[in-house]
Amino acid sequence: MKIASIEAIALRIPFTVGGVPAAGVWGGAGMQAADSLLLKVSTDDGLVGWGETFGFVGVPAARAAIEQMLAPACIGRDASQINEIGLDLQRSFHVFGRSGPLFYGLSALDIALWDLCGKAAGLPVYRLLGGARRGQLPAYASLIRYADAEAIAVNVRRAIADGYRSLKLHEVDLAVIRTARAAAGPDIEITLDTNCPWTLHQAIDMARALQPLSLRWLEEPLWPPENYAGLAALRRRCAIPLATGENATTLMEFEHLLRIGAVDVVQPSPAKMGGISALRDVFALARAHNAQVMVHTFYDGPGLLAAMHATAALGDADAMIEWRYFDMAAQVLGNAVVPRDGMIALPAGPGLGLDPDPEVIRRYRIG
The missing domain is CATH 3.20.20.120 (Enolase-like C-terminal domain)
Structure with a gap:
């Protein structure tokens, strides 16, 4: 179950909230759409696992971290080795931060790998x-x-x-x-x-x-x-x-x-x-x-x-x-x-x- 491709997919979905949102840590006043970033991990045997990063205005930075740093380091690796992949990536990129966009990308990858392992085993993650x-x-x-x-x-x-x-x-x-x-x-x-x-x-x-x-x-x-x-x-x-x-x-x-x-x-x-x-x-x-x-x-x-x-x-x-x-x-x-x-x-x-x-x-x- 080798990782064949990793794709970051950004979405912007409109919403309402029964009024006008005030400004907050997630965005400015009057926000009317939620941005999210999904991660699609495909393997050489045809399985697909899905992950997600924290979104809103942080999506572009997390996407860049995935596409430019994390994804190239994962292609060809055994998708079942979740802990090993995560630790290797943390050690490889720790100088670029132990929080924020890089860790958001690592989080999405980990979730997708658990999804893949559950699908490979025919079992829910729980x-x-x-x-x-x-x-x-x-x-x-x-x-x-x-x-x-x-x-x-x-x-x-x-x-x-x-x-x-x-x-x-x-x-x-x-x-x-x-x-x-x-x-x-x-x-x-x-x-x-x-x-x-x-x-x-x-x-x-x-x-x-x-x-x-x-x-x-x-x-x-x-x-x-x-x-x-x-x-x-x-x-x-x-x-x-x-x-x-x-x-x-x-x-x-x-x-x-x-x-x-x-x-x-x-x-x-x-x-x-x-x-x-x-x-x-x-x-x-x-x-x-x-x-x-x-x-x-x-x-x-x-x-x-x-x-x-x-x-x-x-x-x-x-x-x-x-x-x-x-x-x-x-x-x-x-x-x-x-x-x-x-x-x-x-x-x-x-x-x-x-x-x-x-x-x-x-x-x-x-x-």
């Missing part, structure tokens, strides 16, 4: 990871930032009407967050991802103000995101559980933040930090430190499937899947994994269980 505990996973609706009280109230109610019992906000304005809680009522679970806006002292003040809102977790409250000592200090003074990890890359980063007691909920992002192989290691590390894993999945292709298979096989009974709550013009994977009543079905076919829809690729491919 079976390769030890077997799934359940065939459906609870999903939470991850809303975009609106920075507007009226818009957040409308969309909180809309997500609840769609069957979600758990929501994630990306707001930083206290009045908007309070409006969201009022719109949701006391029985809907809310988490808050702030995308690293505050100093430690600002975060302490905000955590105190947020405490009456009964958040399940407060996510990435500090700048910079690798300020693990600051997170540990905040955790000692904060009654809300802290979550972080989507911007961590190497296993040593995860080990550091867990060892110093910086986090309650760790959030590895498979399309950023090394794919399924790295996810497997982080799940094991988190168990050793009594932390919960909630995989970061702000994407909707093979990266989402990677998170689902790993969570089904390795996560605890309360682990959820993040669902990007956009009204997409088309779904990369079709409608098979769209949540129903707050639950998302785990594909049971070989590999990741689903391939990207070729018609969606044809219609929305760019570059």
Whole structure:
């Protein structure tokens, strides 16, 4: 099963979000399309595996890293040697960065190789990871930032009407967050991802103000995101559980933040930090430190499937899947994994269980 070709495929799919998105770390205000980058790995015996990088404005850089660095180093290699390929590529290119576009490309490659190995074995990836505990996973609706009280109230109610019992906000304005809680009522679970806006002292003040809102977790409250000592200090003074990890890359980063007691909920992002192989290691590390894993999945292709298979096989009974709550013009994977009543079905076919829809690729491919 030799790697014969690697193709990076960029997509731009329009979406709406029940209002006007505010500016955020993913793009500017009023964004109306989601860019994603798929990876198609073909072997000499005719199998095809699919991966995905983290997208949005990072797509061109990740694509360049794949096409100019990673792909040429992989042609002719045995696709079943997932760990060996990943480690060799990290060692070969480490001087160019241990995070960012290069690692996004490595992540997509790892996911695609797991997909290939599952297809070659005739088994779903969750079976390769030890077997799934359940065939459906609870999903939470991850809303975009609106920075507007009226818009957040409308969309909180809309997500609840769609069957979600758990929501994630990306707001930083206290009045908007309070409006969201009022719109949701006391029985809907809310988490808050702030995308690293505050100093430690600002975060302490905000955590105190947020405490009456009964958040399940407060996510990435500090700048910079690798300020693990600051997170540990905040955790000692904060009654809300802290979550972080989507911007961590190497296993040593995860080990550091867990060892110093910086986090309650760790959030590895498979399309950023090394794919399924790295996810497997982080799940094991988190168990050793009594932390919960909630995989970061702000994407909707093979990266989402990677998170689902790993969570089904390795996560605890309360682990959820993040669902990007956009009204997409088309779904990369079709409608098979769209949540129903707050639950998302785990594909049971070989590999990741689903391939990207070729018609969606044809219609929305760019570059």
